[in-house]
Amino acid sequence: MGSSFPCQICVVGFLCGVCLTSLFLAALTSFGTFQLGPISFSSTMLFSVTHSECDFKLKQAEQLSESNSNNEGDEDERVSLLYSAWNAELTKSKTGGGGNYLMKDGVNVPDIPNAPHLENCKAKTKLYGRLDQRTGNESFPPWTSWKGFLDTHPVASSKGTYxxxxxxxxxxxxxxxxxxxxxxxxxxxxxxxxxxxxxxxxxxxxxxxxxxxxxxxxxxxxxxxxxxxxxxxxxxxxxxxxxxxxxxxxxxxxxxxxxxxxxxxxxxxxxxxxxxxxxxxxxxxxxxxxxxxxxxxxxxxxxxxxxxxxxxxxxxxxxxxxxxxxxxxxxxxxxxxxxxxxxxxFPTEYTCNLLNEARHAAFGTIAAKMVIESLAGGWPKVIVNYCLRIIENPTQDNISSIL
Structure with a gap:
């Protein structure tokens, strides 16, 4: 650098300029921010949140899986979880919501066992609608001698059916x-x-x-x-x-x-x-x-x-x-x-949903216990892929589903 004061000033100024330029470029290439309500989070913060959230879910999953494999653990907790999952499905069938609740509990929706005490109200109402009106130019509804979805069993209608x-x-x-x-x-x-x-x-x-x-x-x-x-x-x-x-x-x-x-x-x-x-x-x-x-x-x-x-x-x-x-x-x-x-x-979909709610309140816990006891492989299964997807792609929509 030399011993002269002017040379020292030039070198220090050059180094400061390099530092400022590096900081400026880093700011331009840094992660963006997401707005969640009134609070802003950086992508780095969101990644940290989702990673810790999923770690927590996966830890819960490991504990549940260990309990299932050893036929030990708190069976009441699993019964309660299945009851809540069915309850969320009932809410979803009425309002179109409820899916986030299941994901937050680490439940993979397609893996939820069927509820033996509940009816598929949309499918039943659709079937009843076909059975309560004439088809095309026919002068009689498509009644047959058996019950079921008639679209899969086409048959000529007869006035002798009841x-x-x-x-x-x-x-x-x-x-x-x-x-x-x-x-x-x-x-x-x-x-x-x-x-x-x-x-x-x-x-x-x-x-x-x-x-x-x-x-x-x-x-x-x-x-x-x-x-x-x-x-x-x-x-x-x-x-x-x-x-x-x-x-x-x-x-x-x-x-x-x-x-x-x-x-x-x-x-x-x-x-x-x-x-x-x-x-x-x-x-x-x-x-x-x-x-x-x-x-x-x-x-x-x-x-x-x-x-x-x-x-x-x-x-x-x-x-x-x-x-x-x-x-x-x-x-x-x-x-x-x-x-x-x-x-x-024929009950309407509204009545069917009311009956489902009443049956679930009366028999839901009993049905959940019977289903849990009958599952050989244990339940629940956890959405590992879901957590991995959020960690790899921490978008605002993905974050909001687990927060």
Whole structure:
């Protein structure tokens, strides 16, 4: 460097310039930052977080795997985890969310065992929809002699088949149940709802405060009996127990929120069109509940389209210790059973989800314990590849799924 002061100054200035240039270039080529809410994290920080998070998950996995392999450990913890995984799947089926919860617990979603007490509501509703409408130009639904997904077993429909919502033979049900259910469906689903010969009965469900669900159903059973006796298609209108936010869109305030509607959408539209026509009302093409007396609705005669349903049996009813072969309420009870079975023939996806939630709350822990005990290879399996992917590619979306 030499001993002169000017030379020393030049050398020091040169070295400082090199240092500053190096720092500037390093800043330009450094990792970027991600914004997570109001806080910014550098990529290096995120890598550190994800690495430690996944290390924690993998350590949990090793502990669970060791417990599984030794048939030791806390079985209650695994049962609780499986119960929570099923619960998250239920939430996901209702809202479309819940997947992150499973990943945060180290559970690989495809590896979750099937829940024996839960139904696939989307698939079931799709199947019911096919079974409740005519196919193409066919005049009859695609009912067969077996239950299942009919798309995988194409077969020519026959009018000799019976409704799929009735289980068992004639001897295992009320007299003539399968035929009656088939005939009610045909009556309520005419081929052409705009045929001038098709008449309607449009009625709201009972809504007085003193009427419970049982009374409401009994009243609608009476209205269905009147409709069949008069050759009308029953169209059920306002239903107060479906007047809430859980029933979406057109199912709001309608029986169709809980069960498949009593008639086709085409017939409903046609009936409401005729309700606006004074001529149609005056000519009796469409009637309403107020067209009939309370006695006719609640204690009217049973439709005689099917004759005397109990005639080929020898029924007995125990009344105060005496066996009665026949009494006036027998036919009414038989008809109400038929009407209720038809009105509740297929649950909607909303009802299916409600039933799944109820079954899971009642039997979920028991089912989880039975499944855990039956798995030979142990459970759960951990998403090692998922953690490795996050470590190799610490993006904002990947980080947010485990934070």
């Amino acid at each position: 409704p799929p919502w009735i289980a068992g033979s004639d001897e295992e049900n009320y007299p003539m149940t399968r035929k009656v259910q088939r005939d009610i469906w045909i009556h309520q689903h005419p081929v052409d709802c705009r045929d001038p010969n098709v008449k309607f009965l449009v009625a709201d469900w009972e809504r007085l405060p003193g009427f419970g669900i049982g009374a409401q159903i009994a009243g609608m059973c009476g209205l269905l009996a009147i409709a069949i006796s008069e050759g009308r298609v029953l169209v059920a209108n306002y239903y107060n127990r479906a007047d809430h936010d859980g029933c979406k869109a057109s199912s709001r305030s309608s029986w169709s929120c809980y069960f498949f509607p009593e008639t086709s959408q085409e017939c409903r539209q046609r009936a409401f069109e005729l309700m606006k026509s004074e001529e149609a009302r005056n000519n009796g093409i469409v009637t309403i509940k107020e067209s009939y007396t309370s006695k006719h609705i609640w204690a009217g005669p049973t439709p005689r389209k099917w004759g005397a349903p109990w005639s080929y049996l020898q029924p007995t009813t125990d009344v105060n210790g005496s066996l009665l072969v026949s009494h006036r309420k027998m036919d009414r009870r038989w008809w109400r059973a038929q009407a209720v079975r038809y009105l509740m023939r």
